Amino acid sequence: MEAITEIDQIYINGKFVTPNGTEVQSLFNPSTAQIIGRVRLGNATDVDHAVSAAKAAFKMYSGYTIEQRKSILEKIYHAISANQDKLNEAAVAEYGSPLAATKFRTSLAAQFFMDASHALDEIEFEKKFDKAVIVKEPVGVVAAITPWNADYIHMCGKIAPALAAGCTVVIKPSEFNAIETQLLTECFRDAGIPDGLINIVNGTGAVVGSALSSHPDVALVSFTGSTQTGKTISRSAADTVKRLVLELGGKSPNILLDDCDFEAAVPRALLIAFSNSGQACHAGTRLIVPENKLPLVSELLIDAVNKLKIGDLFAEDAQIGPMVNAQQYQRVQSYIQKGIDEGATLLVGGPGHPDGLEGFYVRPTVFTNVSNDMAIAREEIFGPVLSVLTYRSEEEAISIANDSIYGLSAYISSGDAERAKQLAKKIESGRVIINSVVNSEPKTPFGGFKQSGIGRTGWTYGIEMHLEPKVIAF
Numbered sequence: 014m015e016a017i018t019e020i021d022q023i024y025i026n027g028k029f030v031t032p033n034g035t036e037v038q039s040l041f042n043p044s045t046a047q048i049i050g051r052v053r054l055g056n057a058t059d060v061d062h063a064v065s066a067a068k069a070a071f072k073m074y075s076g077y078t079i080e081q082r083k084s085i086l087e088k089i090y091h092a093i094s095a096n097q098d099k100l101n102e103a104a105v106a107e108y109g110s111p112l113a114a115t116k117f118r119t120s121l122a123a124q125f126f127m128d129a130s131h132a133l134d135e136i137e138f139e140k141k142f143d144k145a146v147i148v149k150e151p152v153g154v155v156a157a158i159t160p161w162n163a164d165y166i167h168m169c170g171k172i173a174p175a176l177a178a179g180c181t182v183v184i185k186p187s188e189f190n191a192i193e194t195q196l197l198t199e200c201f202r203d204a205g206i207p208d209g210l211i212n213i214v215n216g217t218g219a220v221v222g223s224a225l226s227s228h229p230d231v232a233l234v235s236f237t238g239s240t241q242t243g244k245t246i247s248r249s250a251a252d253t254v255k256r257l258v259l260e261l262g263g264k265s266p267n268i269l270l271d272d273c274d275f276e277a278a279v280p281r282a283l284l285i286a287f288s289n290s291g292q293a294c295h296a297g298t299r300l301i302v303p304e305n306k307l308p309l310v311s312e313l314l315i316d317a318v319n320k321l322k323i324g325d326l327f328a329e330d331a332q333i334g335p336m337v338n339a340q341q342y343q344r345v346q347s348y349i350q351k352g353i354d355e356g357a358t359l360l361v362g363g364p365g366h367p368d369g370l371e372g373f374y375v376r377p378t379v380f381t382n383v384s385n386d387m388a389i390a391r392e393e394i395f396g397p398v399l400s401v402l403t404y405r406s407e408e409e410a411i412s413i414a415n416d417s418i419y420g421l422s423a424y425i426s427s428g429d430a431e432r433a434k435q436l437a438k439k440i441e442s443g444r445v446i447i448n449s450v451v452n453s454e455p456k457t458p459f460g461g462f463k464q465s466g467i468g469r470t471g472w473t474y475g476i477e478m479h480l481e482p483k484v485i486a487f
């Protein structure tokens with residue numbers, strides 16, 4: 014029996030307070046499916062209190078100098094950096110992340126504040142002309158709504174650019190991450206920053222999320238989550254013409270060109286597809302390979318899947334954890350069944366748990382003979398399920414890659430960097446990564462084409478989304 018953590022307060026105006034909402038939700042360890050906590054959820058009254066606090070703080074904070082804002086961002090960076098170990102332990106227990114992956118993400122979450130501080134040096138806040146000046150002003154109170162698949166990254170990725178721009182924030186994290194959120198909130202409290210800059214209301218999307226996204230005193234909604242919820246939020250934000258930053262879903266293509274090193278590209282394709290146990294918006298879940306290389310690719314895929322380290326999350330080499338909750342486990346199971354029913358070939362994996370594991374673990378699964386009209390090729394599964402499609406010409410590969418409502422990420426493997434770059438220009442996607450799993454250039458934006466989103470996060474791009482240009486003409 015694991016210890017139960019009770020989260021019964023939310024964070025408003027620099028203090029932990031008891032919410033007005035009384036509903037309580039259980040929190041599970043996804044590795045065991047045992048209850049490890051309970052969270053008391055806020056309601057619309059709590060949203061009103063949090064937005065009032067953020068609005069009052071905005072009056073003062075929007076007048077801060079760039080140097081004062083940088084100092085606040087750097088204090089938060091240090092507060093999070095000093096607490097990495099306990100943050101990581103909570104992410105393993107509550108989210109089911111392998112330790113190595115969460116270590117990377119927690120340090121990146123802290124780094125967002127330092128990056129935002131440095132990015133401020135590159136923004137032209139005042140631009141002078143002969144007869145006018147353009148000044149960039151913070152947009153106002155920001156409502157941030159985040160998903161469960163990387164709590165620290167999403168919360169920090171939204172708070173850092175908003176504070177850098179001079180905005181104040183009310184954040185509704187995912188109701189499935191309350192233990193992680195509590196520890197991160199304690200870092201914000203201990204950072205020694207003014208009250209009211211960051212306010213946090215736990216709650217469901219239907220209650221707290223919708224109250225926030227329609228609140229008249231919120232100027233901008235910064236949302237990360239599914240495309241479906243993004244559309245609902247856009248509708249409720251429309252009445253008061255809120256600014257929107259939407260980071261939504263994906264079904265990213267990964268094209269292996271015939272000149273690539275298949276021995277390297279295929280294991281890399283699995284890392285790209287199964288990153289964050291497949292619960293990643295940028296996962297490259299459509300592997301597009303030359304038709305005549307399918308036998309080789311299949312052989313390499315079976316070998317690579319069999320070598321994956323699943324479970325034992327505190328081991329440094331653990332790669333795959335469980336799905337976040339029972340609902341997500343069922344969702345992935347249903348897609349695996351759908352792939353079988355649609356007539357794709359189950360190459361490796363399949364329904365049920367991996368041997369010896371229970372909780373919300375699923376079997377890493379690869380389908381071949383997938384066509385792009387099957388649900389497993391079109392819909393975001395958000396679990397370790399990879400669909401392999403084949404092409405006969407480069408044009409066909411591009412057309413399969415672009416035949417999607419999404420456009421968040423894309424991947425190419427090739428022995429010829431220039432050929433890959435020319436192909437990348439033809440892909441409808443916010444980013445295209447060549448011969449690598451990740452984009453390691455921090456000064457670049459992140460965001461989607463098409464139904465993968467609106468706007469960008471990262472470096473100066475994310476801060477600019479929170480600024481309104483004003484012209485003062487003489």
Ligand code: NAD
Nearest residue numbers: 159160161186187217218222223238239242260261262294
């Ligand atoms: P989700 O859309 O179900 O929920 C995201 C957040 O929105 C949660 O906090 C939820 O409570 C809230 N919400 C739900 N209904 C709402 C409503 N009506 N009004 C306001 N808020 C509401 O997504 P999820 O299941 O938590 O996360 C998985 C999804 O997130 C996937 O689709 C994934 O691709 C996407 N995602 C995108 C990115 C990106 O950067 N593009 C990153 C991570 C995850």
